[in-house]
Each structure stands twice: as structure tokens, then as C-alpha cells.
Amino acid sequence: MRSLPWSNTLPVGDAAVLIEFGQVLDVAANARVLLATRMAQRLLADGALPGVWGTIPSYNTLLIEFDPLATTRDAVLAALRSALMQGGDETIAGRRFRVPVWYAGEDLPEVAARTGLTVDEVITLHAAVDFRIFTVGFAPGQPICGMLPDALRLPRRGSPRVAVPPRSVALGGHQVTIYPTASPGGFHLLGRTPVVPFNLERIPPVLWAPGDVLRFYPIGREQYEHLAAAFATGEEMLAPEPPGSALLA
Amino acid sequence: MRLRVIAPGLAPTVQDRGRLGYEHLGVMINGALDTRAAAWANRIAGNSDGAAVLELTLLAPALEVVGDGDEGARPAALAGADLSCTLNGVAWSPGEQRLLRAGDRIAGAAARHGVRAYLAVSGGIDVPTVLGSRATDLLAGIGGLAGRALRAGDVLALGPPPSRPRLGEYARFDPPQTLLEREVVRVLPGHRAGGVQSAGLRRLVDTWYRVDPRSDRVGLRLRGPRVEAEVTGREISEGMAIGAVEITSSGEPLLLLRGRGSIGGYPTVAVVISADLPALAQRKPGDRLRLRLVDEREALEAWRAQRTVTLRSPRWAVARAVRPAGERVECGEPLAELEVMGERRPLLAPIAGRMLRASVEEGGEVRADAPVCAILADE
Known part of the structure; x- marks a missing residue:
């Protein structure tokens, strides 16, 4: 018999349980989170997780929210465990999106100064890495990605901005993100993308999923404005690269 | 019938039980913050618990009821905080049902107790559902009315009033214990x-x-x-x-x-x-x-205890066919039959949930306002 499909489970209040998949932030732990989330979604769709009303995957944890008068923590964990034991070898094939960025963010000069790089070097480094989407959260469709090369790591801003420009591409700590809307934000702003991460008119409304990979590339202002107009009307939509083209697992 | 916002007060929003099932995509739940008060307002207005209501915060808006022709009055209710609300200048307290007619005016003054009041109108506030919910998500700018708090001049449509089965009567139920002053x-x-x-x-x-x-x-x-x-x-x-x-x-x-x-x-x-x-x-x-x-x-x-709703008989009668514990009941379904002077009338569920217990045996007598059964209300 195989061991448990997770490393630890922690009760969170009377209506949730947090499942931990390892103590550190790495791709393998995150892959197990995403598989467990997929299993949970499948069980929910089949009506096999009665009483469960929410699942929140993050880097190395999965929070499951339920009505404690309709089910129990043990019943939820047992159902998920048996699904993972049966189908736990399934792999999630990540897609790769190439995301255009107009690198003219407010914090770009400061990021360059504080990392001891030139602005061009910051852009080159940022656009040279495949970033894995560890989770989608904070705001609808917002990808939370890693890992940022050490040379670009900076602590978050001392005080968060009340509202960042929509579709800002930003970095903070070891993370990279795109703010879909004008939300509060504590990350350093590198630029903006014309790509729309969340659009209710679209099915599915969220462009990408955890496990997918983002690769940024620089564009100029004119191209940014042209693409922004096309993406905004839904006339154009960012498609993932065809499978097989240098896909990162 | 519609509601027109004359003055918005302090950022009222359309809310329901929340946008469930999309948290893994970063879509937040929202919904009424005092879920109990919102459900209570809906029950008094004759809605199911999940109907969309207005969440009023500290300062109530001024609203006008706009008629759409020859339609009659609609039941409405307030629950939760006491924001000194009035209907046409007459006090309207939390927990009370009123009938709204074209031309009526709803207003509020200072908050007396609590923070959040809920206004439910029969039929519910009719805004488009977004990912299965009418709740306003102010951060994401979705749901409710254009994803934002209400402003002066906004007009809110109402859904069709729930159709009620004829020849039945609704069980009475106890008001919830107030949670407004809990420190x-x-x-x-x-x-x-x-x-x-x-x-x-x-x-x-x-x-x-x-x-x-x-x-x-x-x-x-x-x-x-x-x-x-x-x-x-x-x-x-x-x-x-x-x-x-x-x-x-x-x-x-x-x-x-x-x-x-x-x-x-x-x-x-x-x-x-x-x-x-x-x-x-x-x-x-x-x-x-x-x-x-x-x-x-x-x-x-x-x-x-908070989710348990005890249902009481409207009159002295003989109880028949009380639903057994564990059964699921929908709003408007018969819970029992009450026999009075040879006539049997169904006693209907005012809420959806699961039967917890029958308080009276088959053929037993139940006095006016005595418990018939208890339901565990849906979350």
C-alpha cells in the first residue's frame, strides 16, 4: 500500500481543512497540489464530495471548504485520498503562453537601480525565463508565478499601491504576476501586457491554469496599443503554443 | 416593479449567498456578510434564502418604488442592522414585512444598532447572474449592478414573485436571536x-x-x-x-x-x-x-443551533403525515397536514433544508404556535 498522498493535513476552523504537500516551495509539490485540485473538481462534478463548496490551491497547499453539518473533515479527506490513490499517477500537461509586454512600468528604473542592472538587462533577464503558474488567485485570473532569477529578486514595496494599472506585469520576492484589473498591489511594476487574463464573455473565463508556463517578450508601445484594442474586444485571444514546441513540464 | 436609487447612502450592493465554486480560479465568494440576516429578510419577504437582496451599510439609501403598470403590491422585509429606516416616513424596523407599491419611498437615518441591514423584496433583485451568482464583487468589478456599488439614478429590476401553491399555509417560525450587539x-x-x-x-x-x-x-x-x-x-x-x-x-x-x-x-x-x-x-x-x-x-x-428553524402551527389542529427526519424539503413543499374540523390543509415549508425532527406524532394534537417540526436550513 502506498503512503498518504500528502504530507500533512491541518484543520482550519470548523469548516475547512488545509492539505500540505511538502514543506517547501518546489515544482514537484505544486504539481501534486494541482493534481489533487483536479481530482477534487472531478469529484465535485460527479457529486462525490457532498457538502464541499470551495477549493483553493496554492504553492504547496490545498484548502478545502465545506459545510460541517453536511459532511466531515474525515469524509472529505477519505474521498480525496482514494481518488488520488487510484488516479494519482495522472500528469497535468502544462501549456506554454508567450506573453507580450510593453516594458515601461513605473518601477522599472528603480528595479534596475536596486539590482545593479541596466533597464535593458532587467528586460532581457525577465524575458529569458519560463515562469510556472503556481496558482491563480488574489484576483480572478491573476497568475502567481515563479521562480524569479536571483538577480531580479527584491522585497515587496514597503507600502502597497492602492491601485496598479490594469494588466500590469510585476515582480516581488521570488514571484512574478500579472494584475488583471486595477487592484491594490505591493509588487514592482515592470510594464503592461495587452493580454486579458479574465474575461466573462469567454469560455472558460480564465485564460490559463496553474501548471501552465508564461514566457514574456518585449513589444513597443504601438504594438501594445494595437494588441490591447484587439484583445479588449475579444477579437483576438492569446493561444498557447502548440504542444511539443519546447514545452517545459 | 423596480427600485430607483435617489441617494445611495454608504455604498449599498446587491448580494446573495455568494459566488461558490470558482475560488480555484481566483474568483472570490462575496455575498451577504451577515448571511443569517439576509436569509431572514428573504424568508419574511417570501423568497427562498438564495434570492438577491440589497446589503445596506451604516447609512441606508433613499429608494423609490417605480411601478410598471397595473401590477399590485409586493411584500418586502428588512433584517439585520437597525438603520432607522422608514417607508413613506413611517418607521420600518428589522424583521417587519411591508407591502411596497408604486410611488413608495424608502429612506434611512442614523444606524441605531449594527452595521449591515438587508432589504429583500418578493421576487429578489434581478441583476444578471455572473458565474452562477448575483453577488457584487467590488474588487473584481463583477456581479451585482455592473460590478459596483449603487449610485443615485440606478434602477434595479425585480424578479417574478415566487408562485405560491394554493390551499396551503405556511408554517410560522421563530425570528433569529439578534447578533447585533455581540462583543x-x-x-x-x-x-x-x-x-x-x-x-x-x-x-x-x-x-x-x-x-x-x-x-x-x-x-x-x-x-x-x-x-x-x-x-x-x-x-x-x-x-x-x-x-x-x-x-x-x-x-x-x-x-x-x-x-x-x-x-x-x-x-x-x-x-x-x-x-x-x-x-x-x-x-x-x-x-x-x-x-x-x-x-x-x-x-x-x-x-x-443557528441553522435549526423550528416551525410552528398557525392553529390548534391534529397533525397528519409529518415528514420524517432526514428527508430533504424544498421551499413551499408540504411538511405535514393539519386537520381542523374535518378539513385537511397542507402546512408548507417556508425554507429549504433537511428535516431534523418531528415534534408531534401522527394524529397528535398541536396547539396554535406549538412546534410541528424542525428543519436544518441549507447553508
Whole structure:
């Protein structure tokens, strides 16, 4: 018999349980989170997780929210465990999106100064890495990605901005993100993308999923404005690269 | 019939039970913060618990009822905070049903008790559903009316009034105990507290705090003694439960409400029990608040008690065919038959849920206002 499909489970209040998949932030732990989330979604769709009303995957944890008068923590964990034991070898094939960025963010000069790089070097480094989407959260469709090369790591801003420009591409700590809307934000702003991460008119409304990979590339202002107009009307939509083209697992 | 906003008051929003099932995509739940009061308003107005209502905060809006022709009056109800509301200048208290007619005016003055009041109108507020819900998500700008709080000049449509089966009568039910003035809120130890005996948790509980004015639908910030979290510097963000008591990097407790974002990085040192979440929504800036540690058994008992609705007979009768415990009942379905002077009439469920118990045996007598059965209301 195989061991448990997770490393630890922690009760969170009377209506949730947090499942931990390892103590550190790495791709393998995150892959197990995403598989467990997929299993949970499948069980929910089949009506096999009665009483469960929410699942929140993050880097190395999965929070499951339920009505404690309709089910129990043990019943939820047992159902998920048996699904993972049966189908736990399934792999999630990540897609790769190439995301255009107009690198003219407010914090770009400061990021360059504080990392001891030139602005061009910051852009080159940022656009040279495949970033894995560890989770989608904070705001609808917002990808939370890693890992940022050490040379670009900076602590978050001392005080968060009340509202960042929509579709800002930003970095903070070891993370990279795109703010879909004008939300509060504590990350350093590198630029903006014309790509729309969340659009209710679209099915599915969220462009990408955890496990997918983002690769940024620089564009100029004119191209940014042209693409922004096309993406905004839904006339154009960012498609993932065809499978097989240098896909990162 | 429609509602027109004359003056918005303090950012009223359309809410329902929330946008469930999309948290893994970053879509937050939202919905009425005092779920109990919102359900109560709906029940009095004759709606199902999930109908969309207006959530009014501290300062009620001025509204006008606009007619659409020869339609009659519609039942409406207020529940939750007492915002000194009036209908055509006459006091309208929480828990009371009124009939709205074209030309009627609803207004409010100072908040007397609590923070959030709910206005339910028969048929519910009819805005488009977004991912299965009408709840306003102010951060994402979706749901409700154009994803924002109401403004002067906005017009809200109402859904078709629920059709009621004829020749039945509705069971009476007890009003919920008020949660407007509850200063002590019960918590369970949090999973990042470093144990029940940790210094951080012990410092947090049984201490008087005041609600900070920077509180909003996302959460309540508490002003008072700072708490040092035992587990500091936890940088890996994780899913945050509703009711989580986070300790920010400056040592300030932050209690998450239903408008929270799904992921956070501060350590969860305690979690408010489900039964006390509605009370949190009614604490206003400056109010005192204290957290008391309980065990899970007490938490679940309180939650069960809060969701249990005892249904009473409208008159002295003989009870027949009372539904057995465990059965699922929908709003408007018969719960029992009441026999009076040879006539049998169905007693209908005013809410959906699960039968908890029958309080009267087959053929037994039930006096007016005596319990017939109890339902565990859906969440």
C-alpha cells in the first residue's frame, strides 16, 4: 500500500481543512497540489464530495471548504485520498503562453537601480525565463508565478499601491504576476501586457491554469496599443503554443 | 416593479449567498456578510434564502418604488442592522414585512444598532447572474449592478414573485436571536498559531480590541495590543478560510470576512467559528470586540443551533403525515397536514433544508404556535 498522498493535513476552523504537500516551495509539490485540485473538481462534478463548496490551491497547499453539518473533515479527506490513490499517477500537461509586454512600468528604473542592472538587462533577464503558474488567485485570473532569477529578486514595496494599472506585469520576492484589473498591489511594476487574463464573455473565463508556463517578450508601445484594442474586444485571444514546441513540464 | 436609487447612502450592493465554486480560479465568494440576516429578510419577504437582496451599510439609501403598470403590491422585509429606516416616513424596523407599491419611498437615518441591514423584496433583485451568482464583487468589478456599488439614478429590476401553491399555509417560525450587539466572538485555534499554548494565541484571546475604521468587506482590522505570531516569516501564501484571524507583519489582527481574497501570506493564528461570522459583520468601527477560545464541539453545536428553524402551527389542529427526519424539503413543499374540523390543509415549508425532527406524532394534537417540526436550513 502506498503512503498518504500528502504530507500533512491541518484543520482550519470548523469548516475547512488545509492539505500540505511538502514543506517547501518546489515544482514537484505544486504539481501534486494541482493534481489533487483536479481530482477534487472531478469529484465535485460527479457529486462525490457532498457538502464541499470551495477549493483553493496554492504553492504547496490545498484548502478545502465545506459545510460541517453536511459532511466531515474525515469524509472529505477519505474521498480525496482514494481518488488520488487510484488516479494519482495522472500528469497535468502544462501549456506554454508567450506573453507580450510593453516594458515601461513605473518601477522599472528603480528595479534596475536596486539590482545593479541596466533597464535593458532587467528586460532581457525577465524575458529569458519560463515562469510556472503556481496558482491563480488574489484576483480572478491573476497568475502567481515563479521562480524569479536571483538577480531580479527584491522585497515587496514597503507600502502597497492602492491601485496598479490594469494588466500590469510585476515582480516581488521570488514571484512574478500579472494584475488583471486595477487592484491594490505591493509588487514592482515592470510594464503592461495587452493580454486579458479574465474575461466573462469567454469560455472558460480564465485564460490559463496553474501548471501552465508564461514566457514574456518585449513589444513597443504601438504594438501594445494595437494588441490591447484587439484583445479588449475579444477579437483576438492569446493561444498557447502548440504542444511539443519546447514545452517545459 | 423596480427600485430607483435617489441617494445611495454608504455604498449599498446587491448580494446573495455568494459566488461558490470558482475560488480555484481566483474568483472570490462575496455575498451577504451577515448571511443569517439576509436569509431572514428573504424568508419574511417570501423568497427562498438564495434570492438577491440589497446589503445596506451604516447609512441606508433613499429608494423609490417605480411601478410598471397595473401590477399590485409586493411584500418586502428588512433584517439585520437597525438603520432607522422608514417607508413613506413611517418607521420600518428589522424583521417587519411591508407591502411596497408604486410611488413608495424608502429612506434611512442614523444606524441605531449594527452595521449591515438587508432589504429583500418578493421576487429578489434581478441583476444578471455572473458565474452562477448575483453577488457584487467590488474588487473584481463583477456581479451585482455592473460590478459596483449603487449610485443615485440606478434602477434595479425585480424578479417574478415566487408562485405560491394554493390551499396551503405556511408554517410560522421563530425570528433569529439578534447578533447585533455581540462583543465576544468565539474562535478555534489556528493552524499557524504554533499550538494552543502559544504566546501569540494566548495574547490574542480574551483581550479587548476595538474595530478599526479601515475595516471593510474584506475584513475587520482590530486595534489594541499587538500580537506576535509564533510562526513569523511564513512566506508561502496559502488559501485563507473565511473567519481566519491573520496577524499582519506589524502584529495587527485581521479577521477575514466573505469579501476576502482567496489567498494570503500572513499566519492564521485563530479562526472564527461559522456560527459567529454573522456577528462579525455587525461590528462597526470603534465597537469593542473580544475573541474567546472554544473547542470544535461547541463550534459545531452553535452552528447547528443557528441553522435549526423550528416551525410552528398557525392553529390548534391534529397533525397528519409529518415528514420524517432526514428527508430533504424544498421551499413551499408540504411538511405535514393539519386537520381542523374535518378539513385537511397542507402546512408548507417556508425554507429549504433537511428535516431534523418531528415534534408531534401522527394524529397528535398541536396547539396554535406549538412546534410541528424542525428543519436544518441549507447553508
